Amino acid sequence: MSDATGLPLLKRIMAQTHADARSLYAPERLRFALELAQNGKSASDFLPTLRSRLETITGSHNFTLEPLFEDQSGAENLFFVFAPDGLDRTLPDEMLFAIAHDLRRELDLVSCEPDTGAQVFSDPDPDPPTTTEGAVLDATCWVHGTPPEPKDWALAKTNVPAAWALAPGKGEGIIVAQPDTGIAEHQELAQTHFDFTRSLNLIEGGKQPTDPLTSAMSNPGHGTGTASVLASAGSGTISGSAPGATIVPIRCINDVKIFNAIPVARAVDHAVSVGAHVITMSLGGLWSSPLRAAIRRAIAADVIVLSAAGNCVGLVVWPARYPEMIAVGGTDVDDRKWKGSSTGSSVDFSAPAQHVWKAVRSDTVSQTNAIAPGQGTSFATALCAGIAALWLERHGRSAVIAKARTRGVSVQALFAAAVRQTAHRPAGFPSGLGAGVIDAEALVALPLPQIGTSQIETASPDAADPSGGLSDALGALFGPGAPDPAFDWAAHGAELSALLVADIRAGRGREDAATEARAFRQSSSALTEAAASSRDSRIAHLVLRGRPAAPSIMIRSSVSPERLGRLLSGFGAAAQPGLAPEAAASVSPEQGRTALDGPGRARALRSLERRLESSADAAGETLIEESDRALAELHTHGTGAKLNEINAIRLEALVSLTERPAIPVVTRQTPDGDTVQTVDVNDPEFGRFAGMAAIALPALEQGALASVGRIDGDGIHLGTGWVVGPGLVMTNRHVLEEFAAPLPRLDDPESWQIYRDTWINFSPQAVDLKQNFKITGVAFAGAQQIRTYPVSFAKLDLALLTVATNNDAGGALPAPVAIAANAPSQAQSLFALGYPAPPHYIPRDEDGQMRQDVIERLRTIFGLQYRRKYFSPGSMMAQPHQWVFDHDATTLGGNSGSLVGTLSDEVAAVGLHFAGDWLRANHAHDLIAVLAARPGLVGLLP
Incomplete structure (x- = not known):
């Protein structure tokens, strides 16, 4: 890495801060949780000294610092939130964790964790975009078919109507807090009992937790849907499991797929402070010290806290994975596992999660009475939270607390034990889904004194587990190991969980320990050092591995x-x-x-x-x-x-x-003794393109072949770029985002901070130092952040980088590639020129299972070599957007930023490759259309 990591990087970016009117918990804001040993002091005692020390080590006073929890008296440790003013979270995870480790060291903290916006938990979509691994997971865990009737089948399956006879208030008097995306107007919630005086909006500020239902959210209306399963009062078509309960919505996330632990921890603490009796969390993500602390505080305050086990990821996620939590798995109408449910020993019990009818509100103009069957442990959890309210109403909360005291356990453990004891477990019930399917009638009918001692012991958490379920999660991936008692979980737990989840989502399981299934995710230097010295080999195995080496393949569901x-x-x-x-x-x-x-x-x-x-x-x-x-x-x-x-x-x-071949670019000696880059036009794999390639070869050798290079940051292959002007290289903005951070925000940034030592090498295998040139800055970049999932054609995924024109080895930057005078036409012959790399993810079949056999066989057959320059001929296919055209030249990950040129009329640049799938259409920006739409670019290019 470059020397601009950790605190040096933080100082550089904070030098560009300015006033910030946003909430401290805005989803995209750069933010850290600081944990200090209490040492007999209060948060207010620490605050002035902590602020002064932060000012000293950051060289700035432009930041927000405040206690995370409202009342920390009696707490074991104190938590604060530190957020530089005016800065979005634009750095990659390893940089965020490097900063956190430096802050921990300089401030003598117990732990320091960044919010990373981790993408872990998802409620599946029946028809997601097909351009990414996350979308593939959504697709493979969705169950198609006709939803069961009647629409209250999930209530009937869990015997909720019979429980209402025993708890006739249907949860009346019980306060259920719901940290989620907020609430939108809907007919199904018209008669639901909401207490907005206790609500909170951590995203926009204030008390009103209104879900904005914006198109930028992957699942707008998520909180509305879960609230309807919990407490719809029958004013529409469906009913919740506790229509008499009082709901306190807390808007703390903007998107269930993007998890930030700090606002969720704040939401849990707020729920306790306003007197919640039950907290339901249909969300999940990474391990977090402040979130675990908030949950422990809630349980100590006699609150029942439930969380979804997870969807479409194959691992019980946090907070459900904490030993203290009640984790809810998902089943179908026949008490079998719902396809996408996470499973494991952390799951306490399960509930319907497949085709559960819920309220639907996806935008601000849609009708307010729509319902649809949903899928996910989100809805199983909401249903169970309502049943917890029925249980508390039936026995009286004060009586439940008294009984818990008598038994020497928490209300949380008492409730979990009662559910385990009464759960319905049919023959053949799947393993990993806990004690069975929750049975509301049997649960509320069970007298408190008859809750079995063995069930209470089973439900009581191992509060002494310092790993917070991480050691068990490592075992799920690598098998049993010897835990290292000296390992500092507080310092490294959050980052370890990020690596672990990345591996799991890439398809890695215990049966596959090969490095090829490793999702590429760098670790911070602090974690790398800790892993290298740890006696737990599983930690070293997780952290100290490299990039995968397998072809990118999309597995189709059938051979039609x-x-x-x-x-x-x-x-x-x-x-x-x-x-x-x-x-x-x-x-x-x-x-x-x-x-x-x-x-x-x-x-x-x-x-x-x-x-x-x-x-x-x-x-x-x-x-x-x-x-x-x-x-x-x-x-x-x-x-x-x-x-x-x-x-x-x-x-x-x-x-x-x-x-559609991929022909390696090689070198040859000219009669004059010069070395030029070329391709073998006699290679039989050229097929029908051989003649055109032969005609174009002299022009290719004189220009394009030598002017395309591999972009590496800190020695990591990030993408491709090509010379487009004196000292200028063109690539994708999403490649730029791999080595530089937009400041102070993701969209329309004012500047860019390069945080990796980044070079472009133009030799065929990117090893010749004479052809290696330093990337020095950013001359232009598309205005909007690029998320490769789903691909947005409306965003300009283009960047112009400034680059040294000479290097210390005596090399001179190659000549620019000319941009064509005319845009490409349908079916015109093209070529893509770039450096394909191994993909980050292993493909899955329609059941969500990794197909390692396919990977191994295809590697054996075709012997693909990566990270070297390839010439790939193809044709233009279609133009789906004003400045985008599709092409079918063979590309892989690493081709991002590749030159797309013409093989007819002239050899010139017509496109910039930015996205694509194996055996599907690839997408390139039409440079003629881009220049017409962005006149400011014209002045930068020759």
């Missing part, structure tokens, strides 16, 4: 006739050497079927055989034989062929080698 038709057309086109690339789409599946006769199959397999020439073992021969049999099946049966998923993917990739 339409898919086979596309595959046949591809083989048909590949069999016609004289066919113009733009005419390939006209080849019919039947033509492809005919082309796969004996000689045709041999021709199709040649590229595979060439790649396996260096391996004469039986495995290679078997792969060729299996592929040949699959081709014969296609030839015999056409679109009716019976191919398994593995063979379908093999053949699709085999077509891509000849139809």
